Structures are given as structure tokens and as C-alpha cells.
Amino acid sequence: MMKPALSLSLLLAASSAFAFVVPNPPVLENKAYVLMDFDSGKVLAASNEHVQLEPASLTKMMTSYIVEHSLTTGRLKETDPVSVSEYAWCRGTSAESCMYLPLHSQASVLDMLRGVIIQSGNDASKALAEHIGGSEPAFAEIMNSEAKRLGMKDTNFMNATGLPDPAHLTSAHDMAVLARAIIKDNAKYYPIYSEKEFTWNGIKQGNRNALLYTDPTVDGLKTGHTENAGYCLVASSKRGKMRLISVVMGTTSMQARADQTRALFNWGFSSFETITPLQAGKILADAPVWFGSESTVKAGLDRDLSITLPRGKKDGIQAVTRILPDLEAPIAKGQAIGEVVVTLNGETIAKQPVVAMAAVEETNFVVRLWHYLKRFLSQLF
Numbered sequence: 001m002m003k004p005a006l007s008l009s010l011l012l013a014a015s016s017a018f019a020f021v022v023p024n025p026p027v028l029e030n031k032a033y034v035l036m037d038f039d040s041g042k043v044l045a046a047s048n049e050h051v052q053l054e055p056a057s058l059t060k061m062m063t064s065y066i067v068e069h070s071l072t073t074g075r076l077k078e079t080d081p082v083s084v085s086e087y088a089w090c091r092g093t094s095a096e097s098c099m100y101l102p103l104h105s106q107a108s109v110l111d112m113l114r115g116v117i118i119q120s121g122n123d124a125s126k127a128l129a130e131h132i133g134g135s136e137p138a139f140a141e142i143m144n145s146e147a148k149r150l151g152m153k154d155t156n157f158m159n160a161t162g163l164p165d166p167a168h169l170t171s172a173h174d175m176a177v178l179a180r181a182i183i184k185d186n187a188k189y190y191p192i193y194s195e196k197e198f199t200w201n202g203i204k205q206g207n208r209n210a211l212l213y214t215d216p217t218v219d220g221l222k223t224g225h226t227e228n229a230g231y232c233l234v235a236s237s238k239r240g241k242m243r244l245i246s247v248v249m250g251t252t253s254m255q256a257r258a259d260q261t262r263a264l265f266n267w268g269f270s271s272f273e274t275i276t277p278l279q280a281g282k283i284l285a286d287a288p289v290w291f292g293s294e295s296t297v298k299a300g301l302d303r304d305l306s307i308t309l310p311r312g313k314k315d316g317i318q319a320v321t322r323i324l325p326d327l328e329a330p331i332a333k334g335q336a337i338g339e340v341v342v343t344l345n346g347e348t349i350a351k352q353p354v355v356a357m358a359a360v361e362e363t364n365f366v367v368r369l370w371h372y373l374k375r376f377l378s379q380l381f
Helices: 056-072 109-119 124-134 137-151 172-185 191-193 254-271 364-381
Strands: 010-012 030-037 044-046 081-083 104-107 197-200 203-206 218-228 229-241 242-251 273-276 284-288 297-302 305-310 318-324 336-344 346-358
Touching: 030 172, 030 254, 044 172, 044 254, 056 109, 056 124, 056 137, 056 172, 056 218, 056 229, 081 124, 104 109, 109 124, 109 197, 124 137, 137 172, 172 191, 172 218, 172 229, 191 218, 203 218, 203 297, 218 254, 229 254, 242 254, 242 273, 242 364, 254 273, 273 318, 284 318, 284 336, 284 346, 297 336, 305 336, 318 346
Parallel strands: none
Antiparallel strands: 010 318, 030 044, 030 242, 081 104, 197 203, 218 229, 229 242, 273 305, 284 297, 297 346, 318 336, 336 346
16 A cells, blocks of 8 residues: 555746746725735735624625526526515615615516616615515625625625615625635636616716726625725726726715725736636646555645746746645545645745545445555555
């Protein structure tokens, strides 16, 4: 039997003759901000990233995420009719954003989803909340459950719209986590976040994300504003193979939130790069298996391993695969059986589970008995 722990090293070639010094991030006048790399989830710059703040209509990102997930999993269909109750109905005041759905009317799930994302409609958000959860408070429980699942530790939702409530809070970091989940998990519906306008009931309204009109690399996500929250913006930009997510909260104007987001993107793209030293499907080791129909199982990655580094800092990256000792059959395909650890000059910069690339069934009784004897003897000597 082979030793139960294997390793594989990867040394990347030098990428430049000099080390790139990352300049300081821009100084921004807001309550909090985060700049996150999409592929690796690494936070590149932040201020007050875990301070709980009012999210205003950034809340609707979770509302839309749940609707998109329900569509993706088949719980909802795009053409399903959604009714507008008196509770959900907007009365046409200037105090809130509306899709202007008529009272007791119906619209499809897909139209209402556009109304939430593009028009920031409170009526569409409430109607969808009632359709999925039965009531808005019940839907808020679903929102909080999803937030917990995604690792949003600073968040508590009380409603589907972001209308002010003392207990309705989130953080810049959590909004970046949510934006990353929207882009990763519901790719079919993500293009809606880049649509510049939407017309419903003869009323055409434009997307309030000003960067969609001025920067072709920006393709989402959501604006928000109340008097207490200030002007907020969650945006994503892809330049080349690299995507960044920016969150600014509590700026003083629409222009300020756009300018600050643009400054963060320019700094991030010029200062960092994302590399993928190991790709999904890469076989990293032949892992020994006890009591199996096969003596080994191929260990590899079920998703790309991406790392974000300052530009020019790829020298000295090493990846080591560590397999769990004494693996025993049965082993399911995709089961975690170890991890790959990436270091830069001896410092750990990334970890990712290594999984079985195929299933290994348990062998017959006679072979299992022989394996027990071999393992017993190997432990003695």
C-alpha cells in the first residue's frame, strides 16, 4: 500500500524582473467601502467593511437573488403570474421607487424581477415576497436564512425593499459577498443587472447605476438611497479575465457614489491581477484507498483555484496537495479527500479542497480482511 499522504508542487515561472509596489487605495468620503476580487473572493481594499449600516435598496439584491435561485431550481417559472395585493401596491407617491403595478393586477415573475433590479420597484419586491414567502415578514426569514448560508455575518433583513427599519442592517463586506453569489450562482439572470431601462404599463424607467452608461466594463449591480443610508452602489466590472466587485455605502450624492466606484475599479485593476495556477479537472495525486474495489482514486479540483496578487508578484508561488491519511471505501465522486495549499514565499495565500474524481466502491469481504491485515502490519513496522 502506498503512503496515505501525497504531495505535488507547482512552481510558477517568474513574471517580471522587478517587484510591483501596490500604491495606497484612494481616499474616499463615505461610511464604508469594499473592493473584492470576484474569482478568489479576496478583499483588496476596505474601510469599515464590517460596520452595520442601513442598506436602503441594496436590500433588493437579496430579494432578486432568491427569485433567481427559485427560477434556476425550478420552484418558479418565468411566466408564473404574481398578484399585486393592496399591501404591495404603490400609491404613486414620490417617497418610494415603484414599478407602478396596478392594484390587484398580475405580472409575470420575470417582469417583476426586472422591476426589482432595474426600476428598484418596492411594489414588485413586496409582491414577489408575498408570492414566495406568503408574507413579507416570512420572506424576510428566508432572506436571513440565505444570508447565513452565504456567510453574511453582519446582516439582518426585516423586509424585501430596504425601507428604513432600526433592525434592518448589513455591511459593505456582506454586500460584496451577496454580489459575488448573484454573479456565480444565477448566471442566466445576471445580464438583467446591466439593462439600462425597463418599460412596464407604458412607463419607461432607467437604471440608476450611472456607470452602466459611461463604462462598458461595468455590468451591474444595484443602487440604493435613503436619507439615513446615503447614496450607495454595488457594482461589478470585468476587464480582460479579471472581475472586481465594488461596494460603497453612505456617500453624499449619486455623482459621488459613481466617482468613488470608478476610482476603486481603476486602482484595483491597475494594482492587482488574478491568476489561475490550477484549473478544474486537474489531477493532483493518486490517493491510496483501503478496502476499495480500486487501490487508489484520482484526486483533483472540482473548480478553478484562483489567486489575486499584486501585479508582478507571482515569483515563488508553490502549491502542495495534501491527501487525508487512511482513506476508506466507499468514496463518492466529488467527496473531499484532502486540500491543496498555495504559498507565496512560505506564507499561505490560498486553500481549496481536493476531491475524488471518481467513486470507489467497497470491495468484497476477503479483500477487506487482507487490507485490515496489511494496515495492521504497516502500523507495527
